[in-house]
Amino acid sequence: MISRGIITEKIDSLIRFALYVMIFMLPIGKAWVEICFTASLTLLLIKRACSRDFHIPRSILNAPLALYIIAGVLSVAASVHFGISLRAFFSKFLESIALFFIVIEVINKKVYLDRIIKIALCGAGIICLDGIVQYYITGGYDFIYVSQMIRDGATATFNHPNDLAGYLVLPLFLLAGLSAGKARSLSGAEGKGGLKYLGLLGPLCLLAFIMLTIILTKSRAAYLGAAIGGIFLLFLVSRKALLITVLIFIGLAIVFTLVPAGNLDLLRLAPDSVREMAQNRVKTYLDVVDMIKAGPFFGHGLNTFMRCFETYKNKTVWTGHMYAHNCYLQMAAEMGMLGLLSFLWLIYVLFHKTISALGRVKDEMDFLMAGLLSGLLAFLSQSLLDTNFYSLQLNAAFWLLTGVLVSAYNINQAG
Numbered sequence: 440m441i442s443r444g445i446i447t448e449k450i451d452s453l454i455r456f457a458l459y460v461m462i463f464m465l466p467i468g469k470a471w472v473e474i475c476f477t478a479s480l481t482l483l484l485i486k487r488a489c490s491r492d493f494h495i496p497r498s499i500l501n502a503p504l505a506l507y508i509i510a511g512v513l514s515v516a517a518s519v520h521f522g523i524s525l526r527a528f529f530s531k532f533l534e535s536i537a538l539f540f541i542v543i544e545v546i547n548k549k550v551y552l553d554r555i556i557k558i559a560l561c562g563a564g565i566i567c568l569d570g571i572v573q574y575y576i577t578g579g580y581d582f583i584y585v586s587q588m589i590r591d592g593a594t595a596t597f598n599h600p601n602d603l604a605g606y607l608v609l610p611l612f613l614l615a616g617l618s619a620g621k622a623r624s625l626s627g628a629e630g631k632g633g634l635k636y637l638g639l640l641g642p643l644c645l646l647a648f649i650m651l652t653i654i655l656t657k658s659r660a661a662y663l664g665a666a667i668g669g670i671f672l673l674f675l676v677s678r679k680a681l682l683i684t685v686l687i688f689i690g691l692a693i694v695f696t697l698v699p700a701g702n703l704d705l706l707r708l709a710p711d712s713v714r715e716m717a718q719n720r721v722k723t724y725l726d727v728v729d730m731i732k733a734g735p736f737f738g739h740g741l742n743t744f745m746r747c748f749e750t751y752k753n754k755t756v757w758t759g760h761m762y763a764h765n766c767y768l769q770m771a772a773e774m775g776m777l778g779l780l781s782f783l784w785l786i787y788v789l790f791h792k793t794i795s796a797l798g799r800v801k802d803e804m805d806f807l808m809a810g811l812l813s814g815l816l817a818f819l820s821q822s823l824l825d826t827n828f829y830s831l832q833l834n835a836a837f838w839l840l841t842g843v844l845v846s847a848y849n850i851n852q853a854g
Contacts, residue, residue: 503785518740527742542842563610570595604661616810660824668817722754738775
């Protein structure tokens with residue numbers, strides 16, 4: 440008779456396979472996220488039933504997640520569209536948190552951590568190739584879905600250039616952290632001159648492809664997020680490199696003032712264009728603040744923003760249903776200040792605990808965690824000006840890699 444331990448191991452293997460498929464296929468389409476999540480959750484429930492152990496995995500985020508869930512429940516209870524919020528609570532809100540716990544449940548050894556990271560980077564590489572081909576070769580059509588570019592920016596398989604950029608900032612810094620760690624280890628290794636660095640050629644080429652694809656999206660929010668993530672990564676791994684980079688940024692800012700507006704507009708960075716967008720966004724944010732004031736504690740209900748915001752539109756320039764284009768303001772409007780503060784507490788704990796564990800970044804795991812942290816910060820920074828958390832794929836990518844970071848933290852602490 441097969442023991443429970445063997446059954447549990449087999450189920451864990453199947454859950455990991457579902458996560459591998461999810462992280463690889465995540466940019467391909469929403470259906471893959473749902474299929475893989477449903478499979479992994481079903482397998483986890485079967486595992487719990489077989490082992491008769493229904494505990495929730497412990498992690499550094501359990502306390503803020505508990506408050507975040509309470510805020511979600513109260514938001515549903517206070518919702519002006521109760522049915523919509525209740526469905527969103529189970530189909531979106533809890534799904535994200537469950538995905539996080541599934542990751543830390545089964546990605547519990549370094550071999551699994553390495554595997555899921557390699558698969559994630561392979562998926563990102565294919566999407567970059569799709570975006571570059573779409574932009575330069577096929578007249579604006581990607582080769583997977585034959586979908587057309589929007590706003591003259593690469594979209595690859597995503598619905599909007601900003602979504603593609605939001606996805607790519609995560610593997611960008613994950614790979615940057617790993618490459619920095621590889622370079623550090625090679626610098627102390629024996630070898631003939633620069634030949635010992637040939638192992639960096641592949642990762643650096645992929646890094647360049649990801650950076651190019653982000654530029655081709657022409658997403659200003661992603662540019663900002665990438666700049667913040669890059670400075671943060673350098674702060675973690677090299678204070679000297681950080682100083683040099685800050686000086687370079689200052690130099691670039693001066694150069695930008697001398698570049699003709701027509702050239703800057705190729706990247707949607709012409710001063711007049713940026714100024715107009717900023718003014719329009721501020722008008723929208725002021726209306727969102729009015730909406731928050733009308734439901735300050737528990738909000739108007741999960742997934743109700745588009746329906747409720749029409750009532751509060753006063754200064755907003757754009758017409759029709761729309762997002763706040765600031766995930767934190769929209770979260771406060773839907774979940775109240777309790778929801779926003781609990782999420783910010785979660786982010787604080789995540790960064791505080793992992794940065795404290797890093798200390799002086801010196802080994803492979805440290806560089807991996809530094810890269811993950813920087814990617815998440817870039818994603819969170821872009822979310823100040825965009826809709827990242829309201830895209831199924833991007834939201835899943837955030838919680839997946841948050842789980843991977845906490846798994847790396849657990850593995851690092853254990854050994």
